[in-house]
């Protein structure tokens with residue numbers, strides 16, 4: 001059990017992939033955590049609780065106060081603020097499926113943007129101004145220069161609605177900060193989070209259809225899917241496949257604690273930081289590392305490039321290192337082995353009954 005630092009953080013989307021891993025790191029850093037989620041893309045325990053967060057409690061030995069709450073339900077949301085003395089908010093809750101966002105743009109704009117505005121209004125009402133926002137490298141659109149620094153103008157050539165919700169929210173946050181300098185906000189632009197907590201107890205288990213690469217690789221390795229489809233082998237990269245900056249989810253989680261510490265120490269109004277490793281890895285390289293690390297086979301086929309996919313994307317993470325004192329430390333091998341441990345210990349995700357007879 002960690003020593004309390006006397007501070008309370010509200011984590012929205014806390015039952016989700018990154019949120020649940022971040023709760024572990026927050027509790028280990030001494031924060032008291034209040035989490036909310038509407039289970040739009042996470043697994044409930046049948047009694048309005050989160051299986052992921054019950055497992056987090058097992059890992060840390062600390063309780064997580066949880067509310068099943070939709071950010072669009074302002075009456076219920078306000079009750080949480082009435083019940084707790086909150087110091088800061090980390091806002092993960094959003095819909096994130098790129099394809100779905102193109103099919104249902106209004107659903108995405110409503111959920112992500114109105115959800116953010118509701119949260120900002122209630123935070124202001126209760127005099128809470130410290131906010132960490134989950135942004136994404138998609139706000140950069142097609143890069144002209146690599147690695148990408150935070151100085152690159154955002155909002156140009158974004159190819160999907162999901163990415164635009166992140167860009168619009170960053171713009172809203174700037175306007176809100178300009179209107180009232182009490183706000184103290186960090187937007188973290190994540191590159192490609194993968195991996196799982198080293199215990200194998202928590203990991204990525206989306207309830208919606210997923211398009212992220214590592215869950216697909218591991219489903220093929222498990223034999224649940226016959227082959228992995230790689231979209232595009234004719235990019236201008238050494239092996240022809242797309243290059244991304246994969247970052248271990250626990251490194252990403254510690255980036256949030258670093259951001260909170262920054263907000264507690266200084267009043268920066270609003271600032272964005274890249275969270276990546278600074279290293280680009282191709283799809284083929286990731287598959288090969290996954291196979292070698294876990295001693296499995298991942299058959300694949302190539303298909304044509306998908307419209308809107310970018311060839312190469314990796315971060316310059318040096319601003320976060322200089323100003324937040326944060327750096328990603330975990331290797332691609334660790335990302336692959338930790339994800340595989342989670343997947344093999346939980347072949348059907350959080351619905352798996354663990355060998356001790358409990359699933360939470």
Ligand SMILES: NC(=O)c1ccc[n+]([C@@H]2O[C@H](COP(=O)([O-])OP(=O)(O)OC[C@H]3O[C@@H](n4cnc5c(N)ncnc54)[C@H](O)[C@@H]3O)[C@@H](O)[C@H]2O)c1
Pocket residue numbers: 012013014015016017018019036037038039040041042069070071072091092093094095096111115134135136137190191192193206212
């Ligand atoms: N995973 C990635 O590749 C990635 C990359 C960049 C940015 N992000 C951002 O990071 C954040 C967390 O992503 P994740 O991968 O953990 O996704 P996730 O889907 O696992 O987690 C998001 C959680 O928010 C909840 N949620 C959605 N709308 C809600 C609402 N209106 N009210 C309450 N809860 C709601 C979902 O049920 C889910 O549990 C998101 O904002 C996402 O856009 C993710």
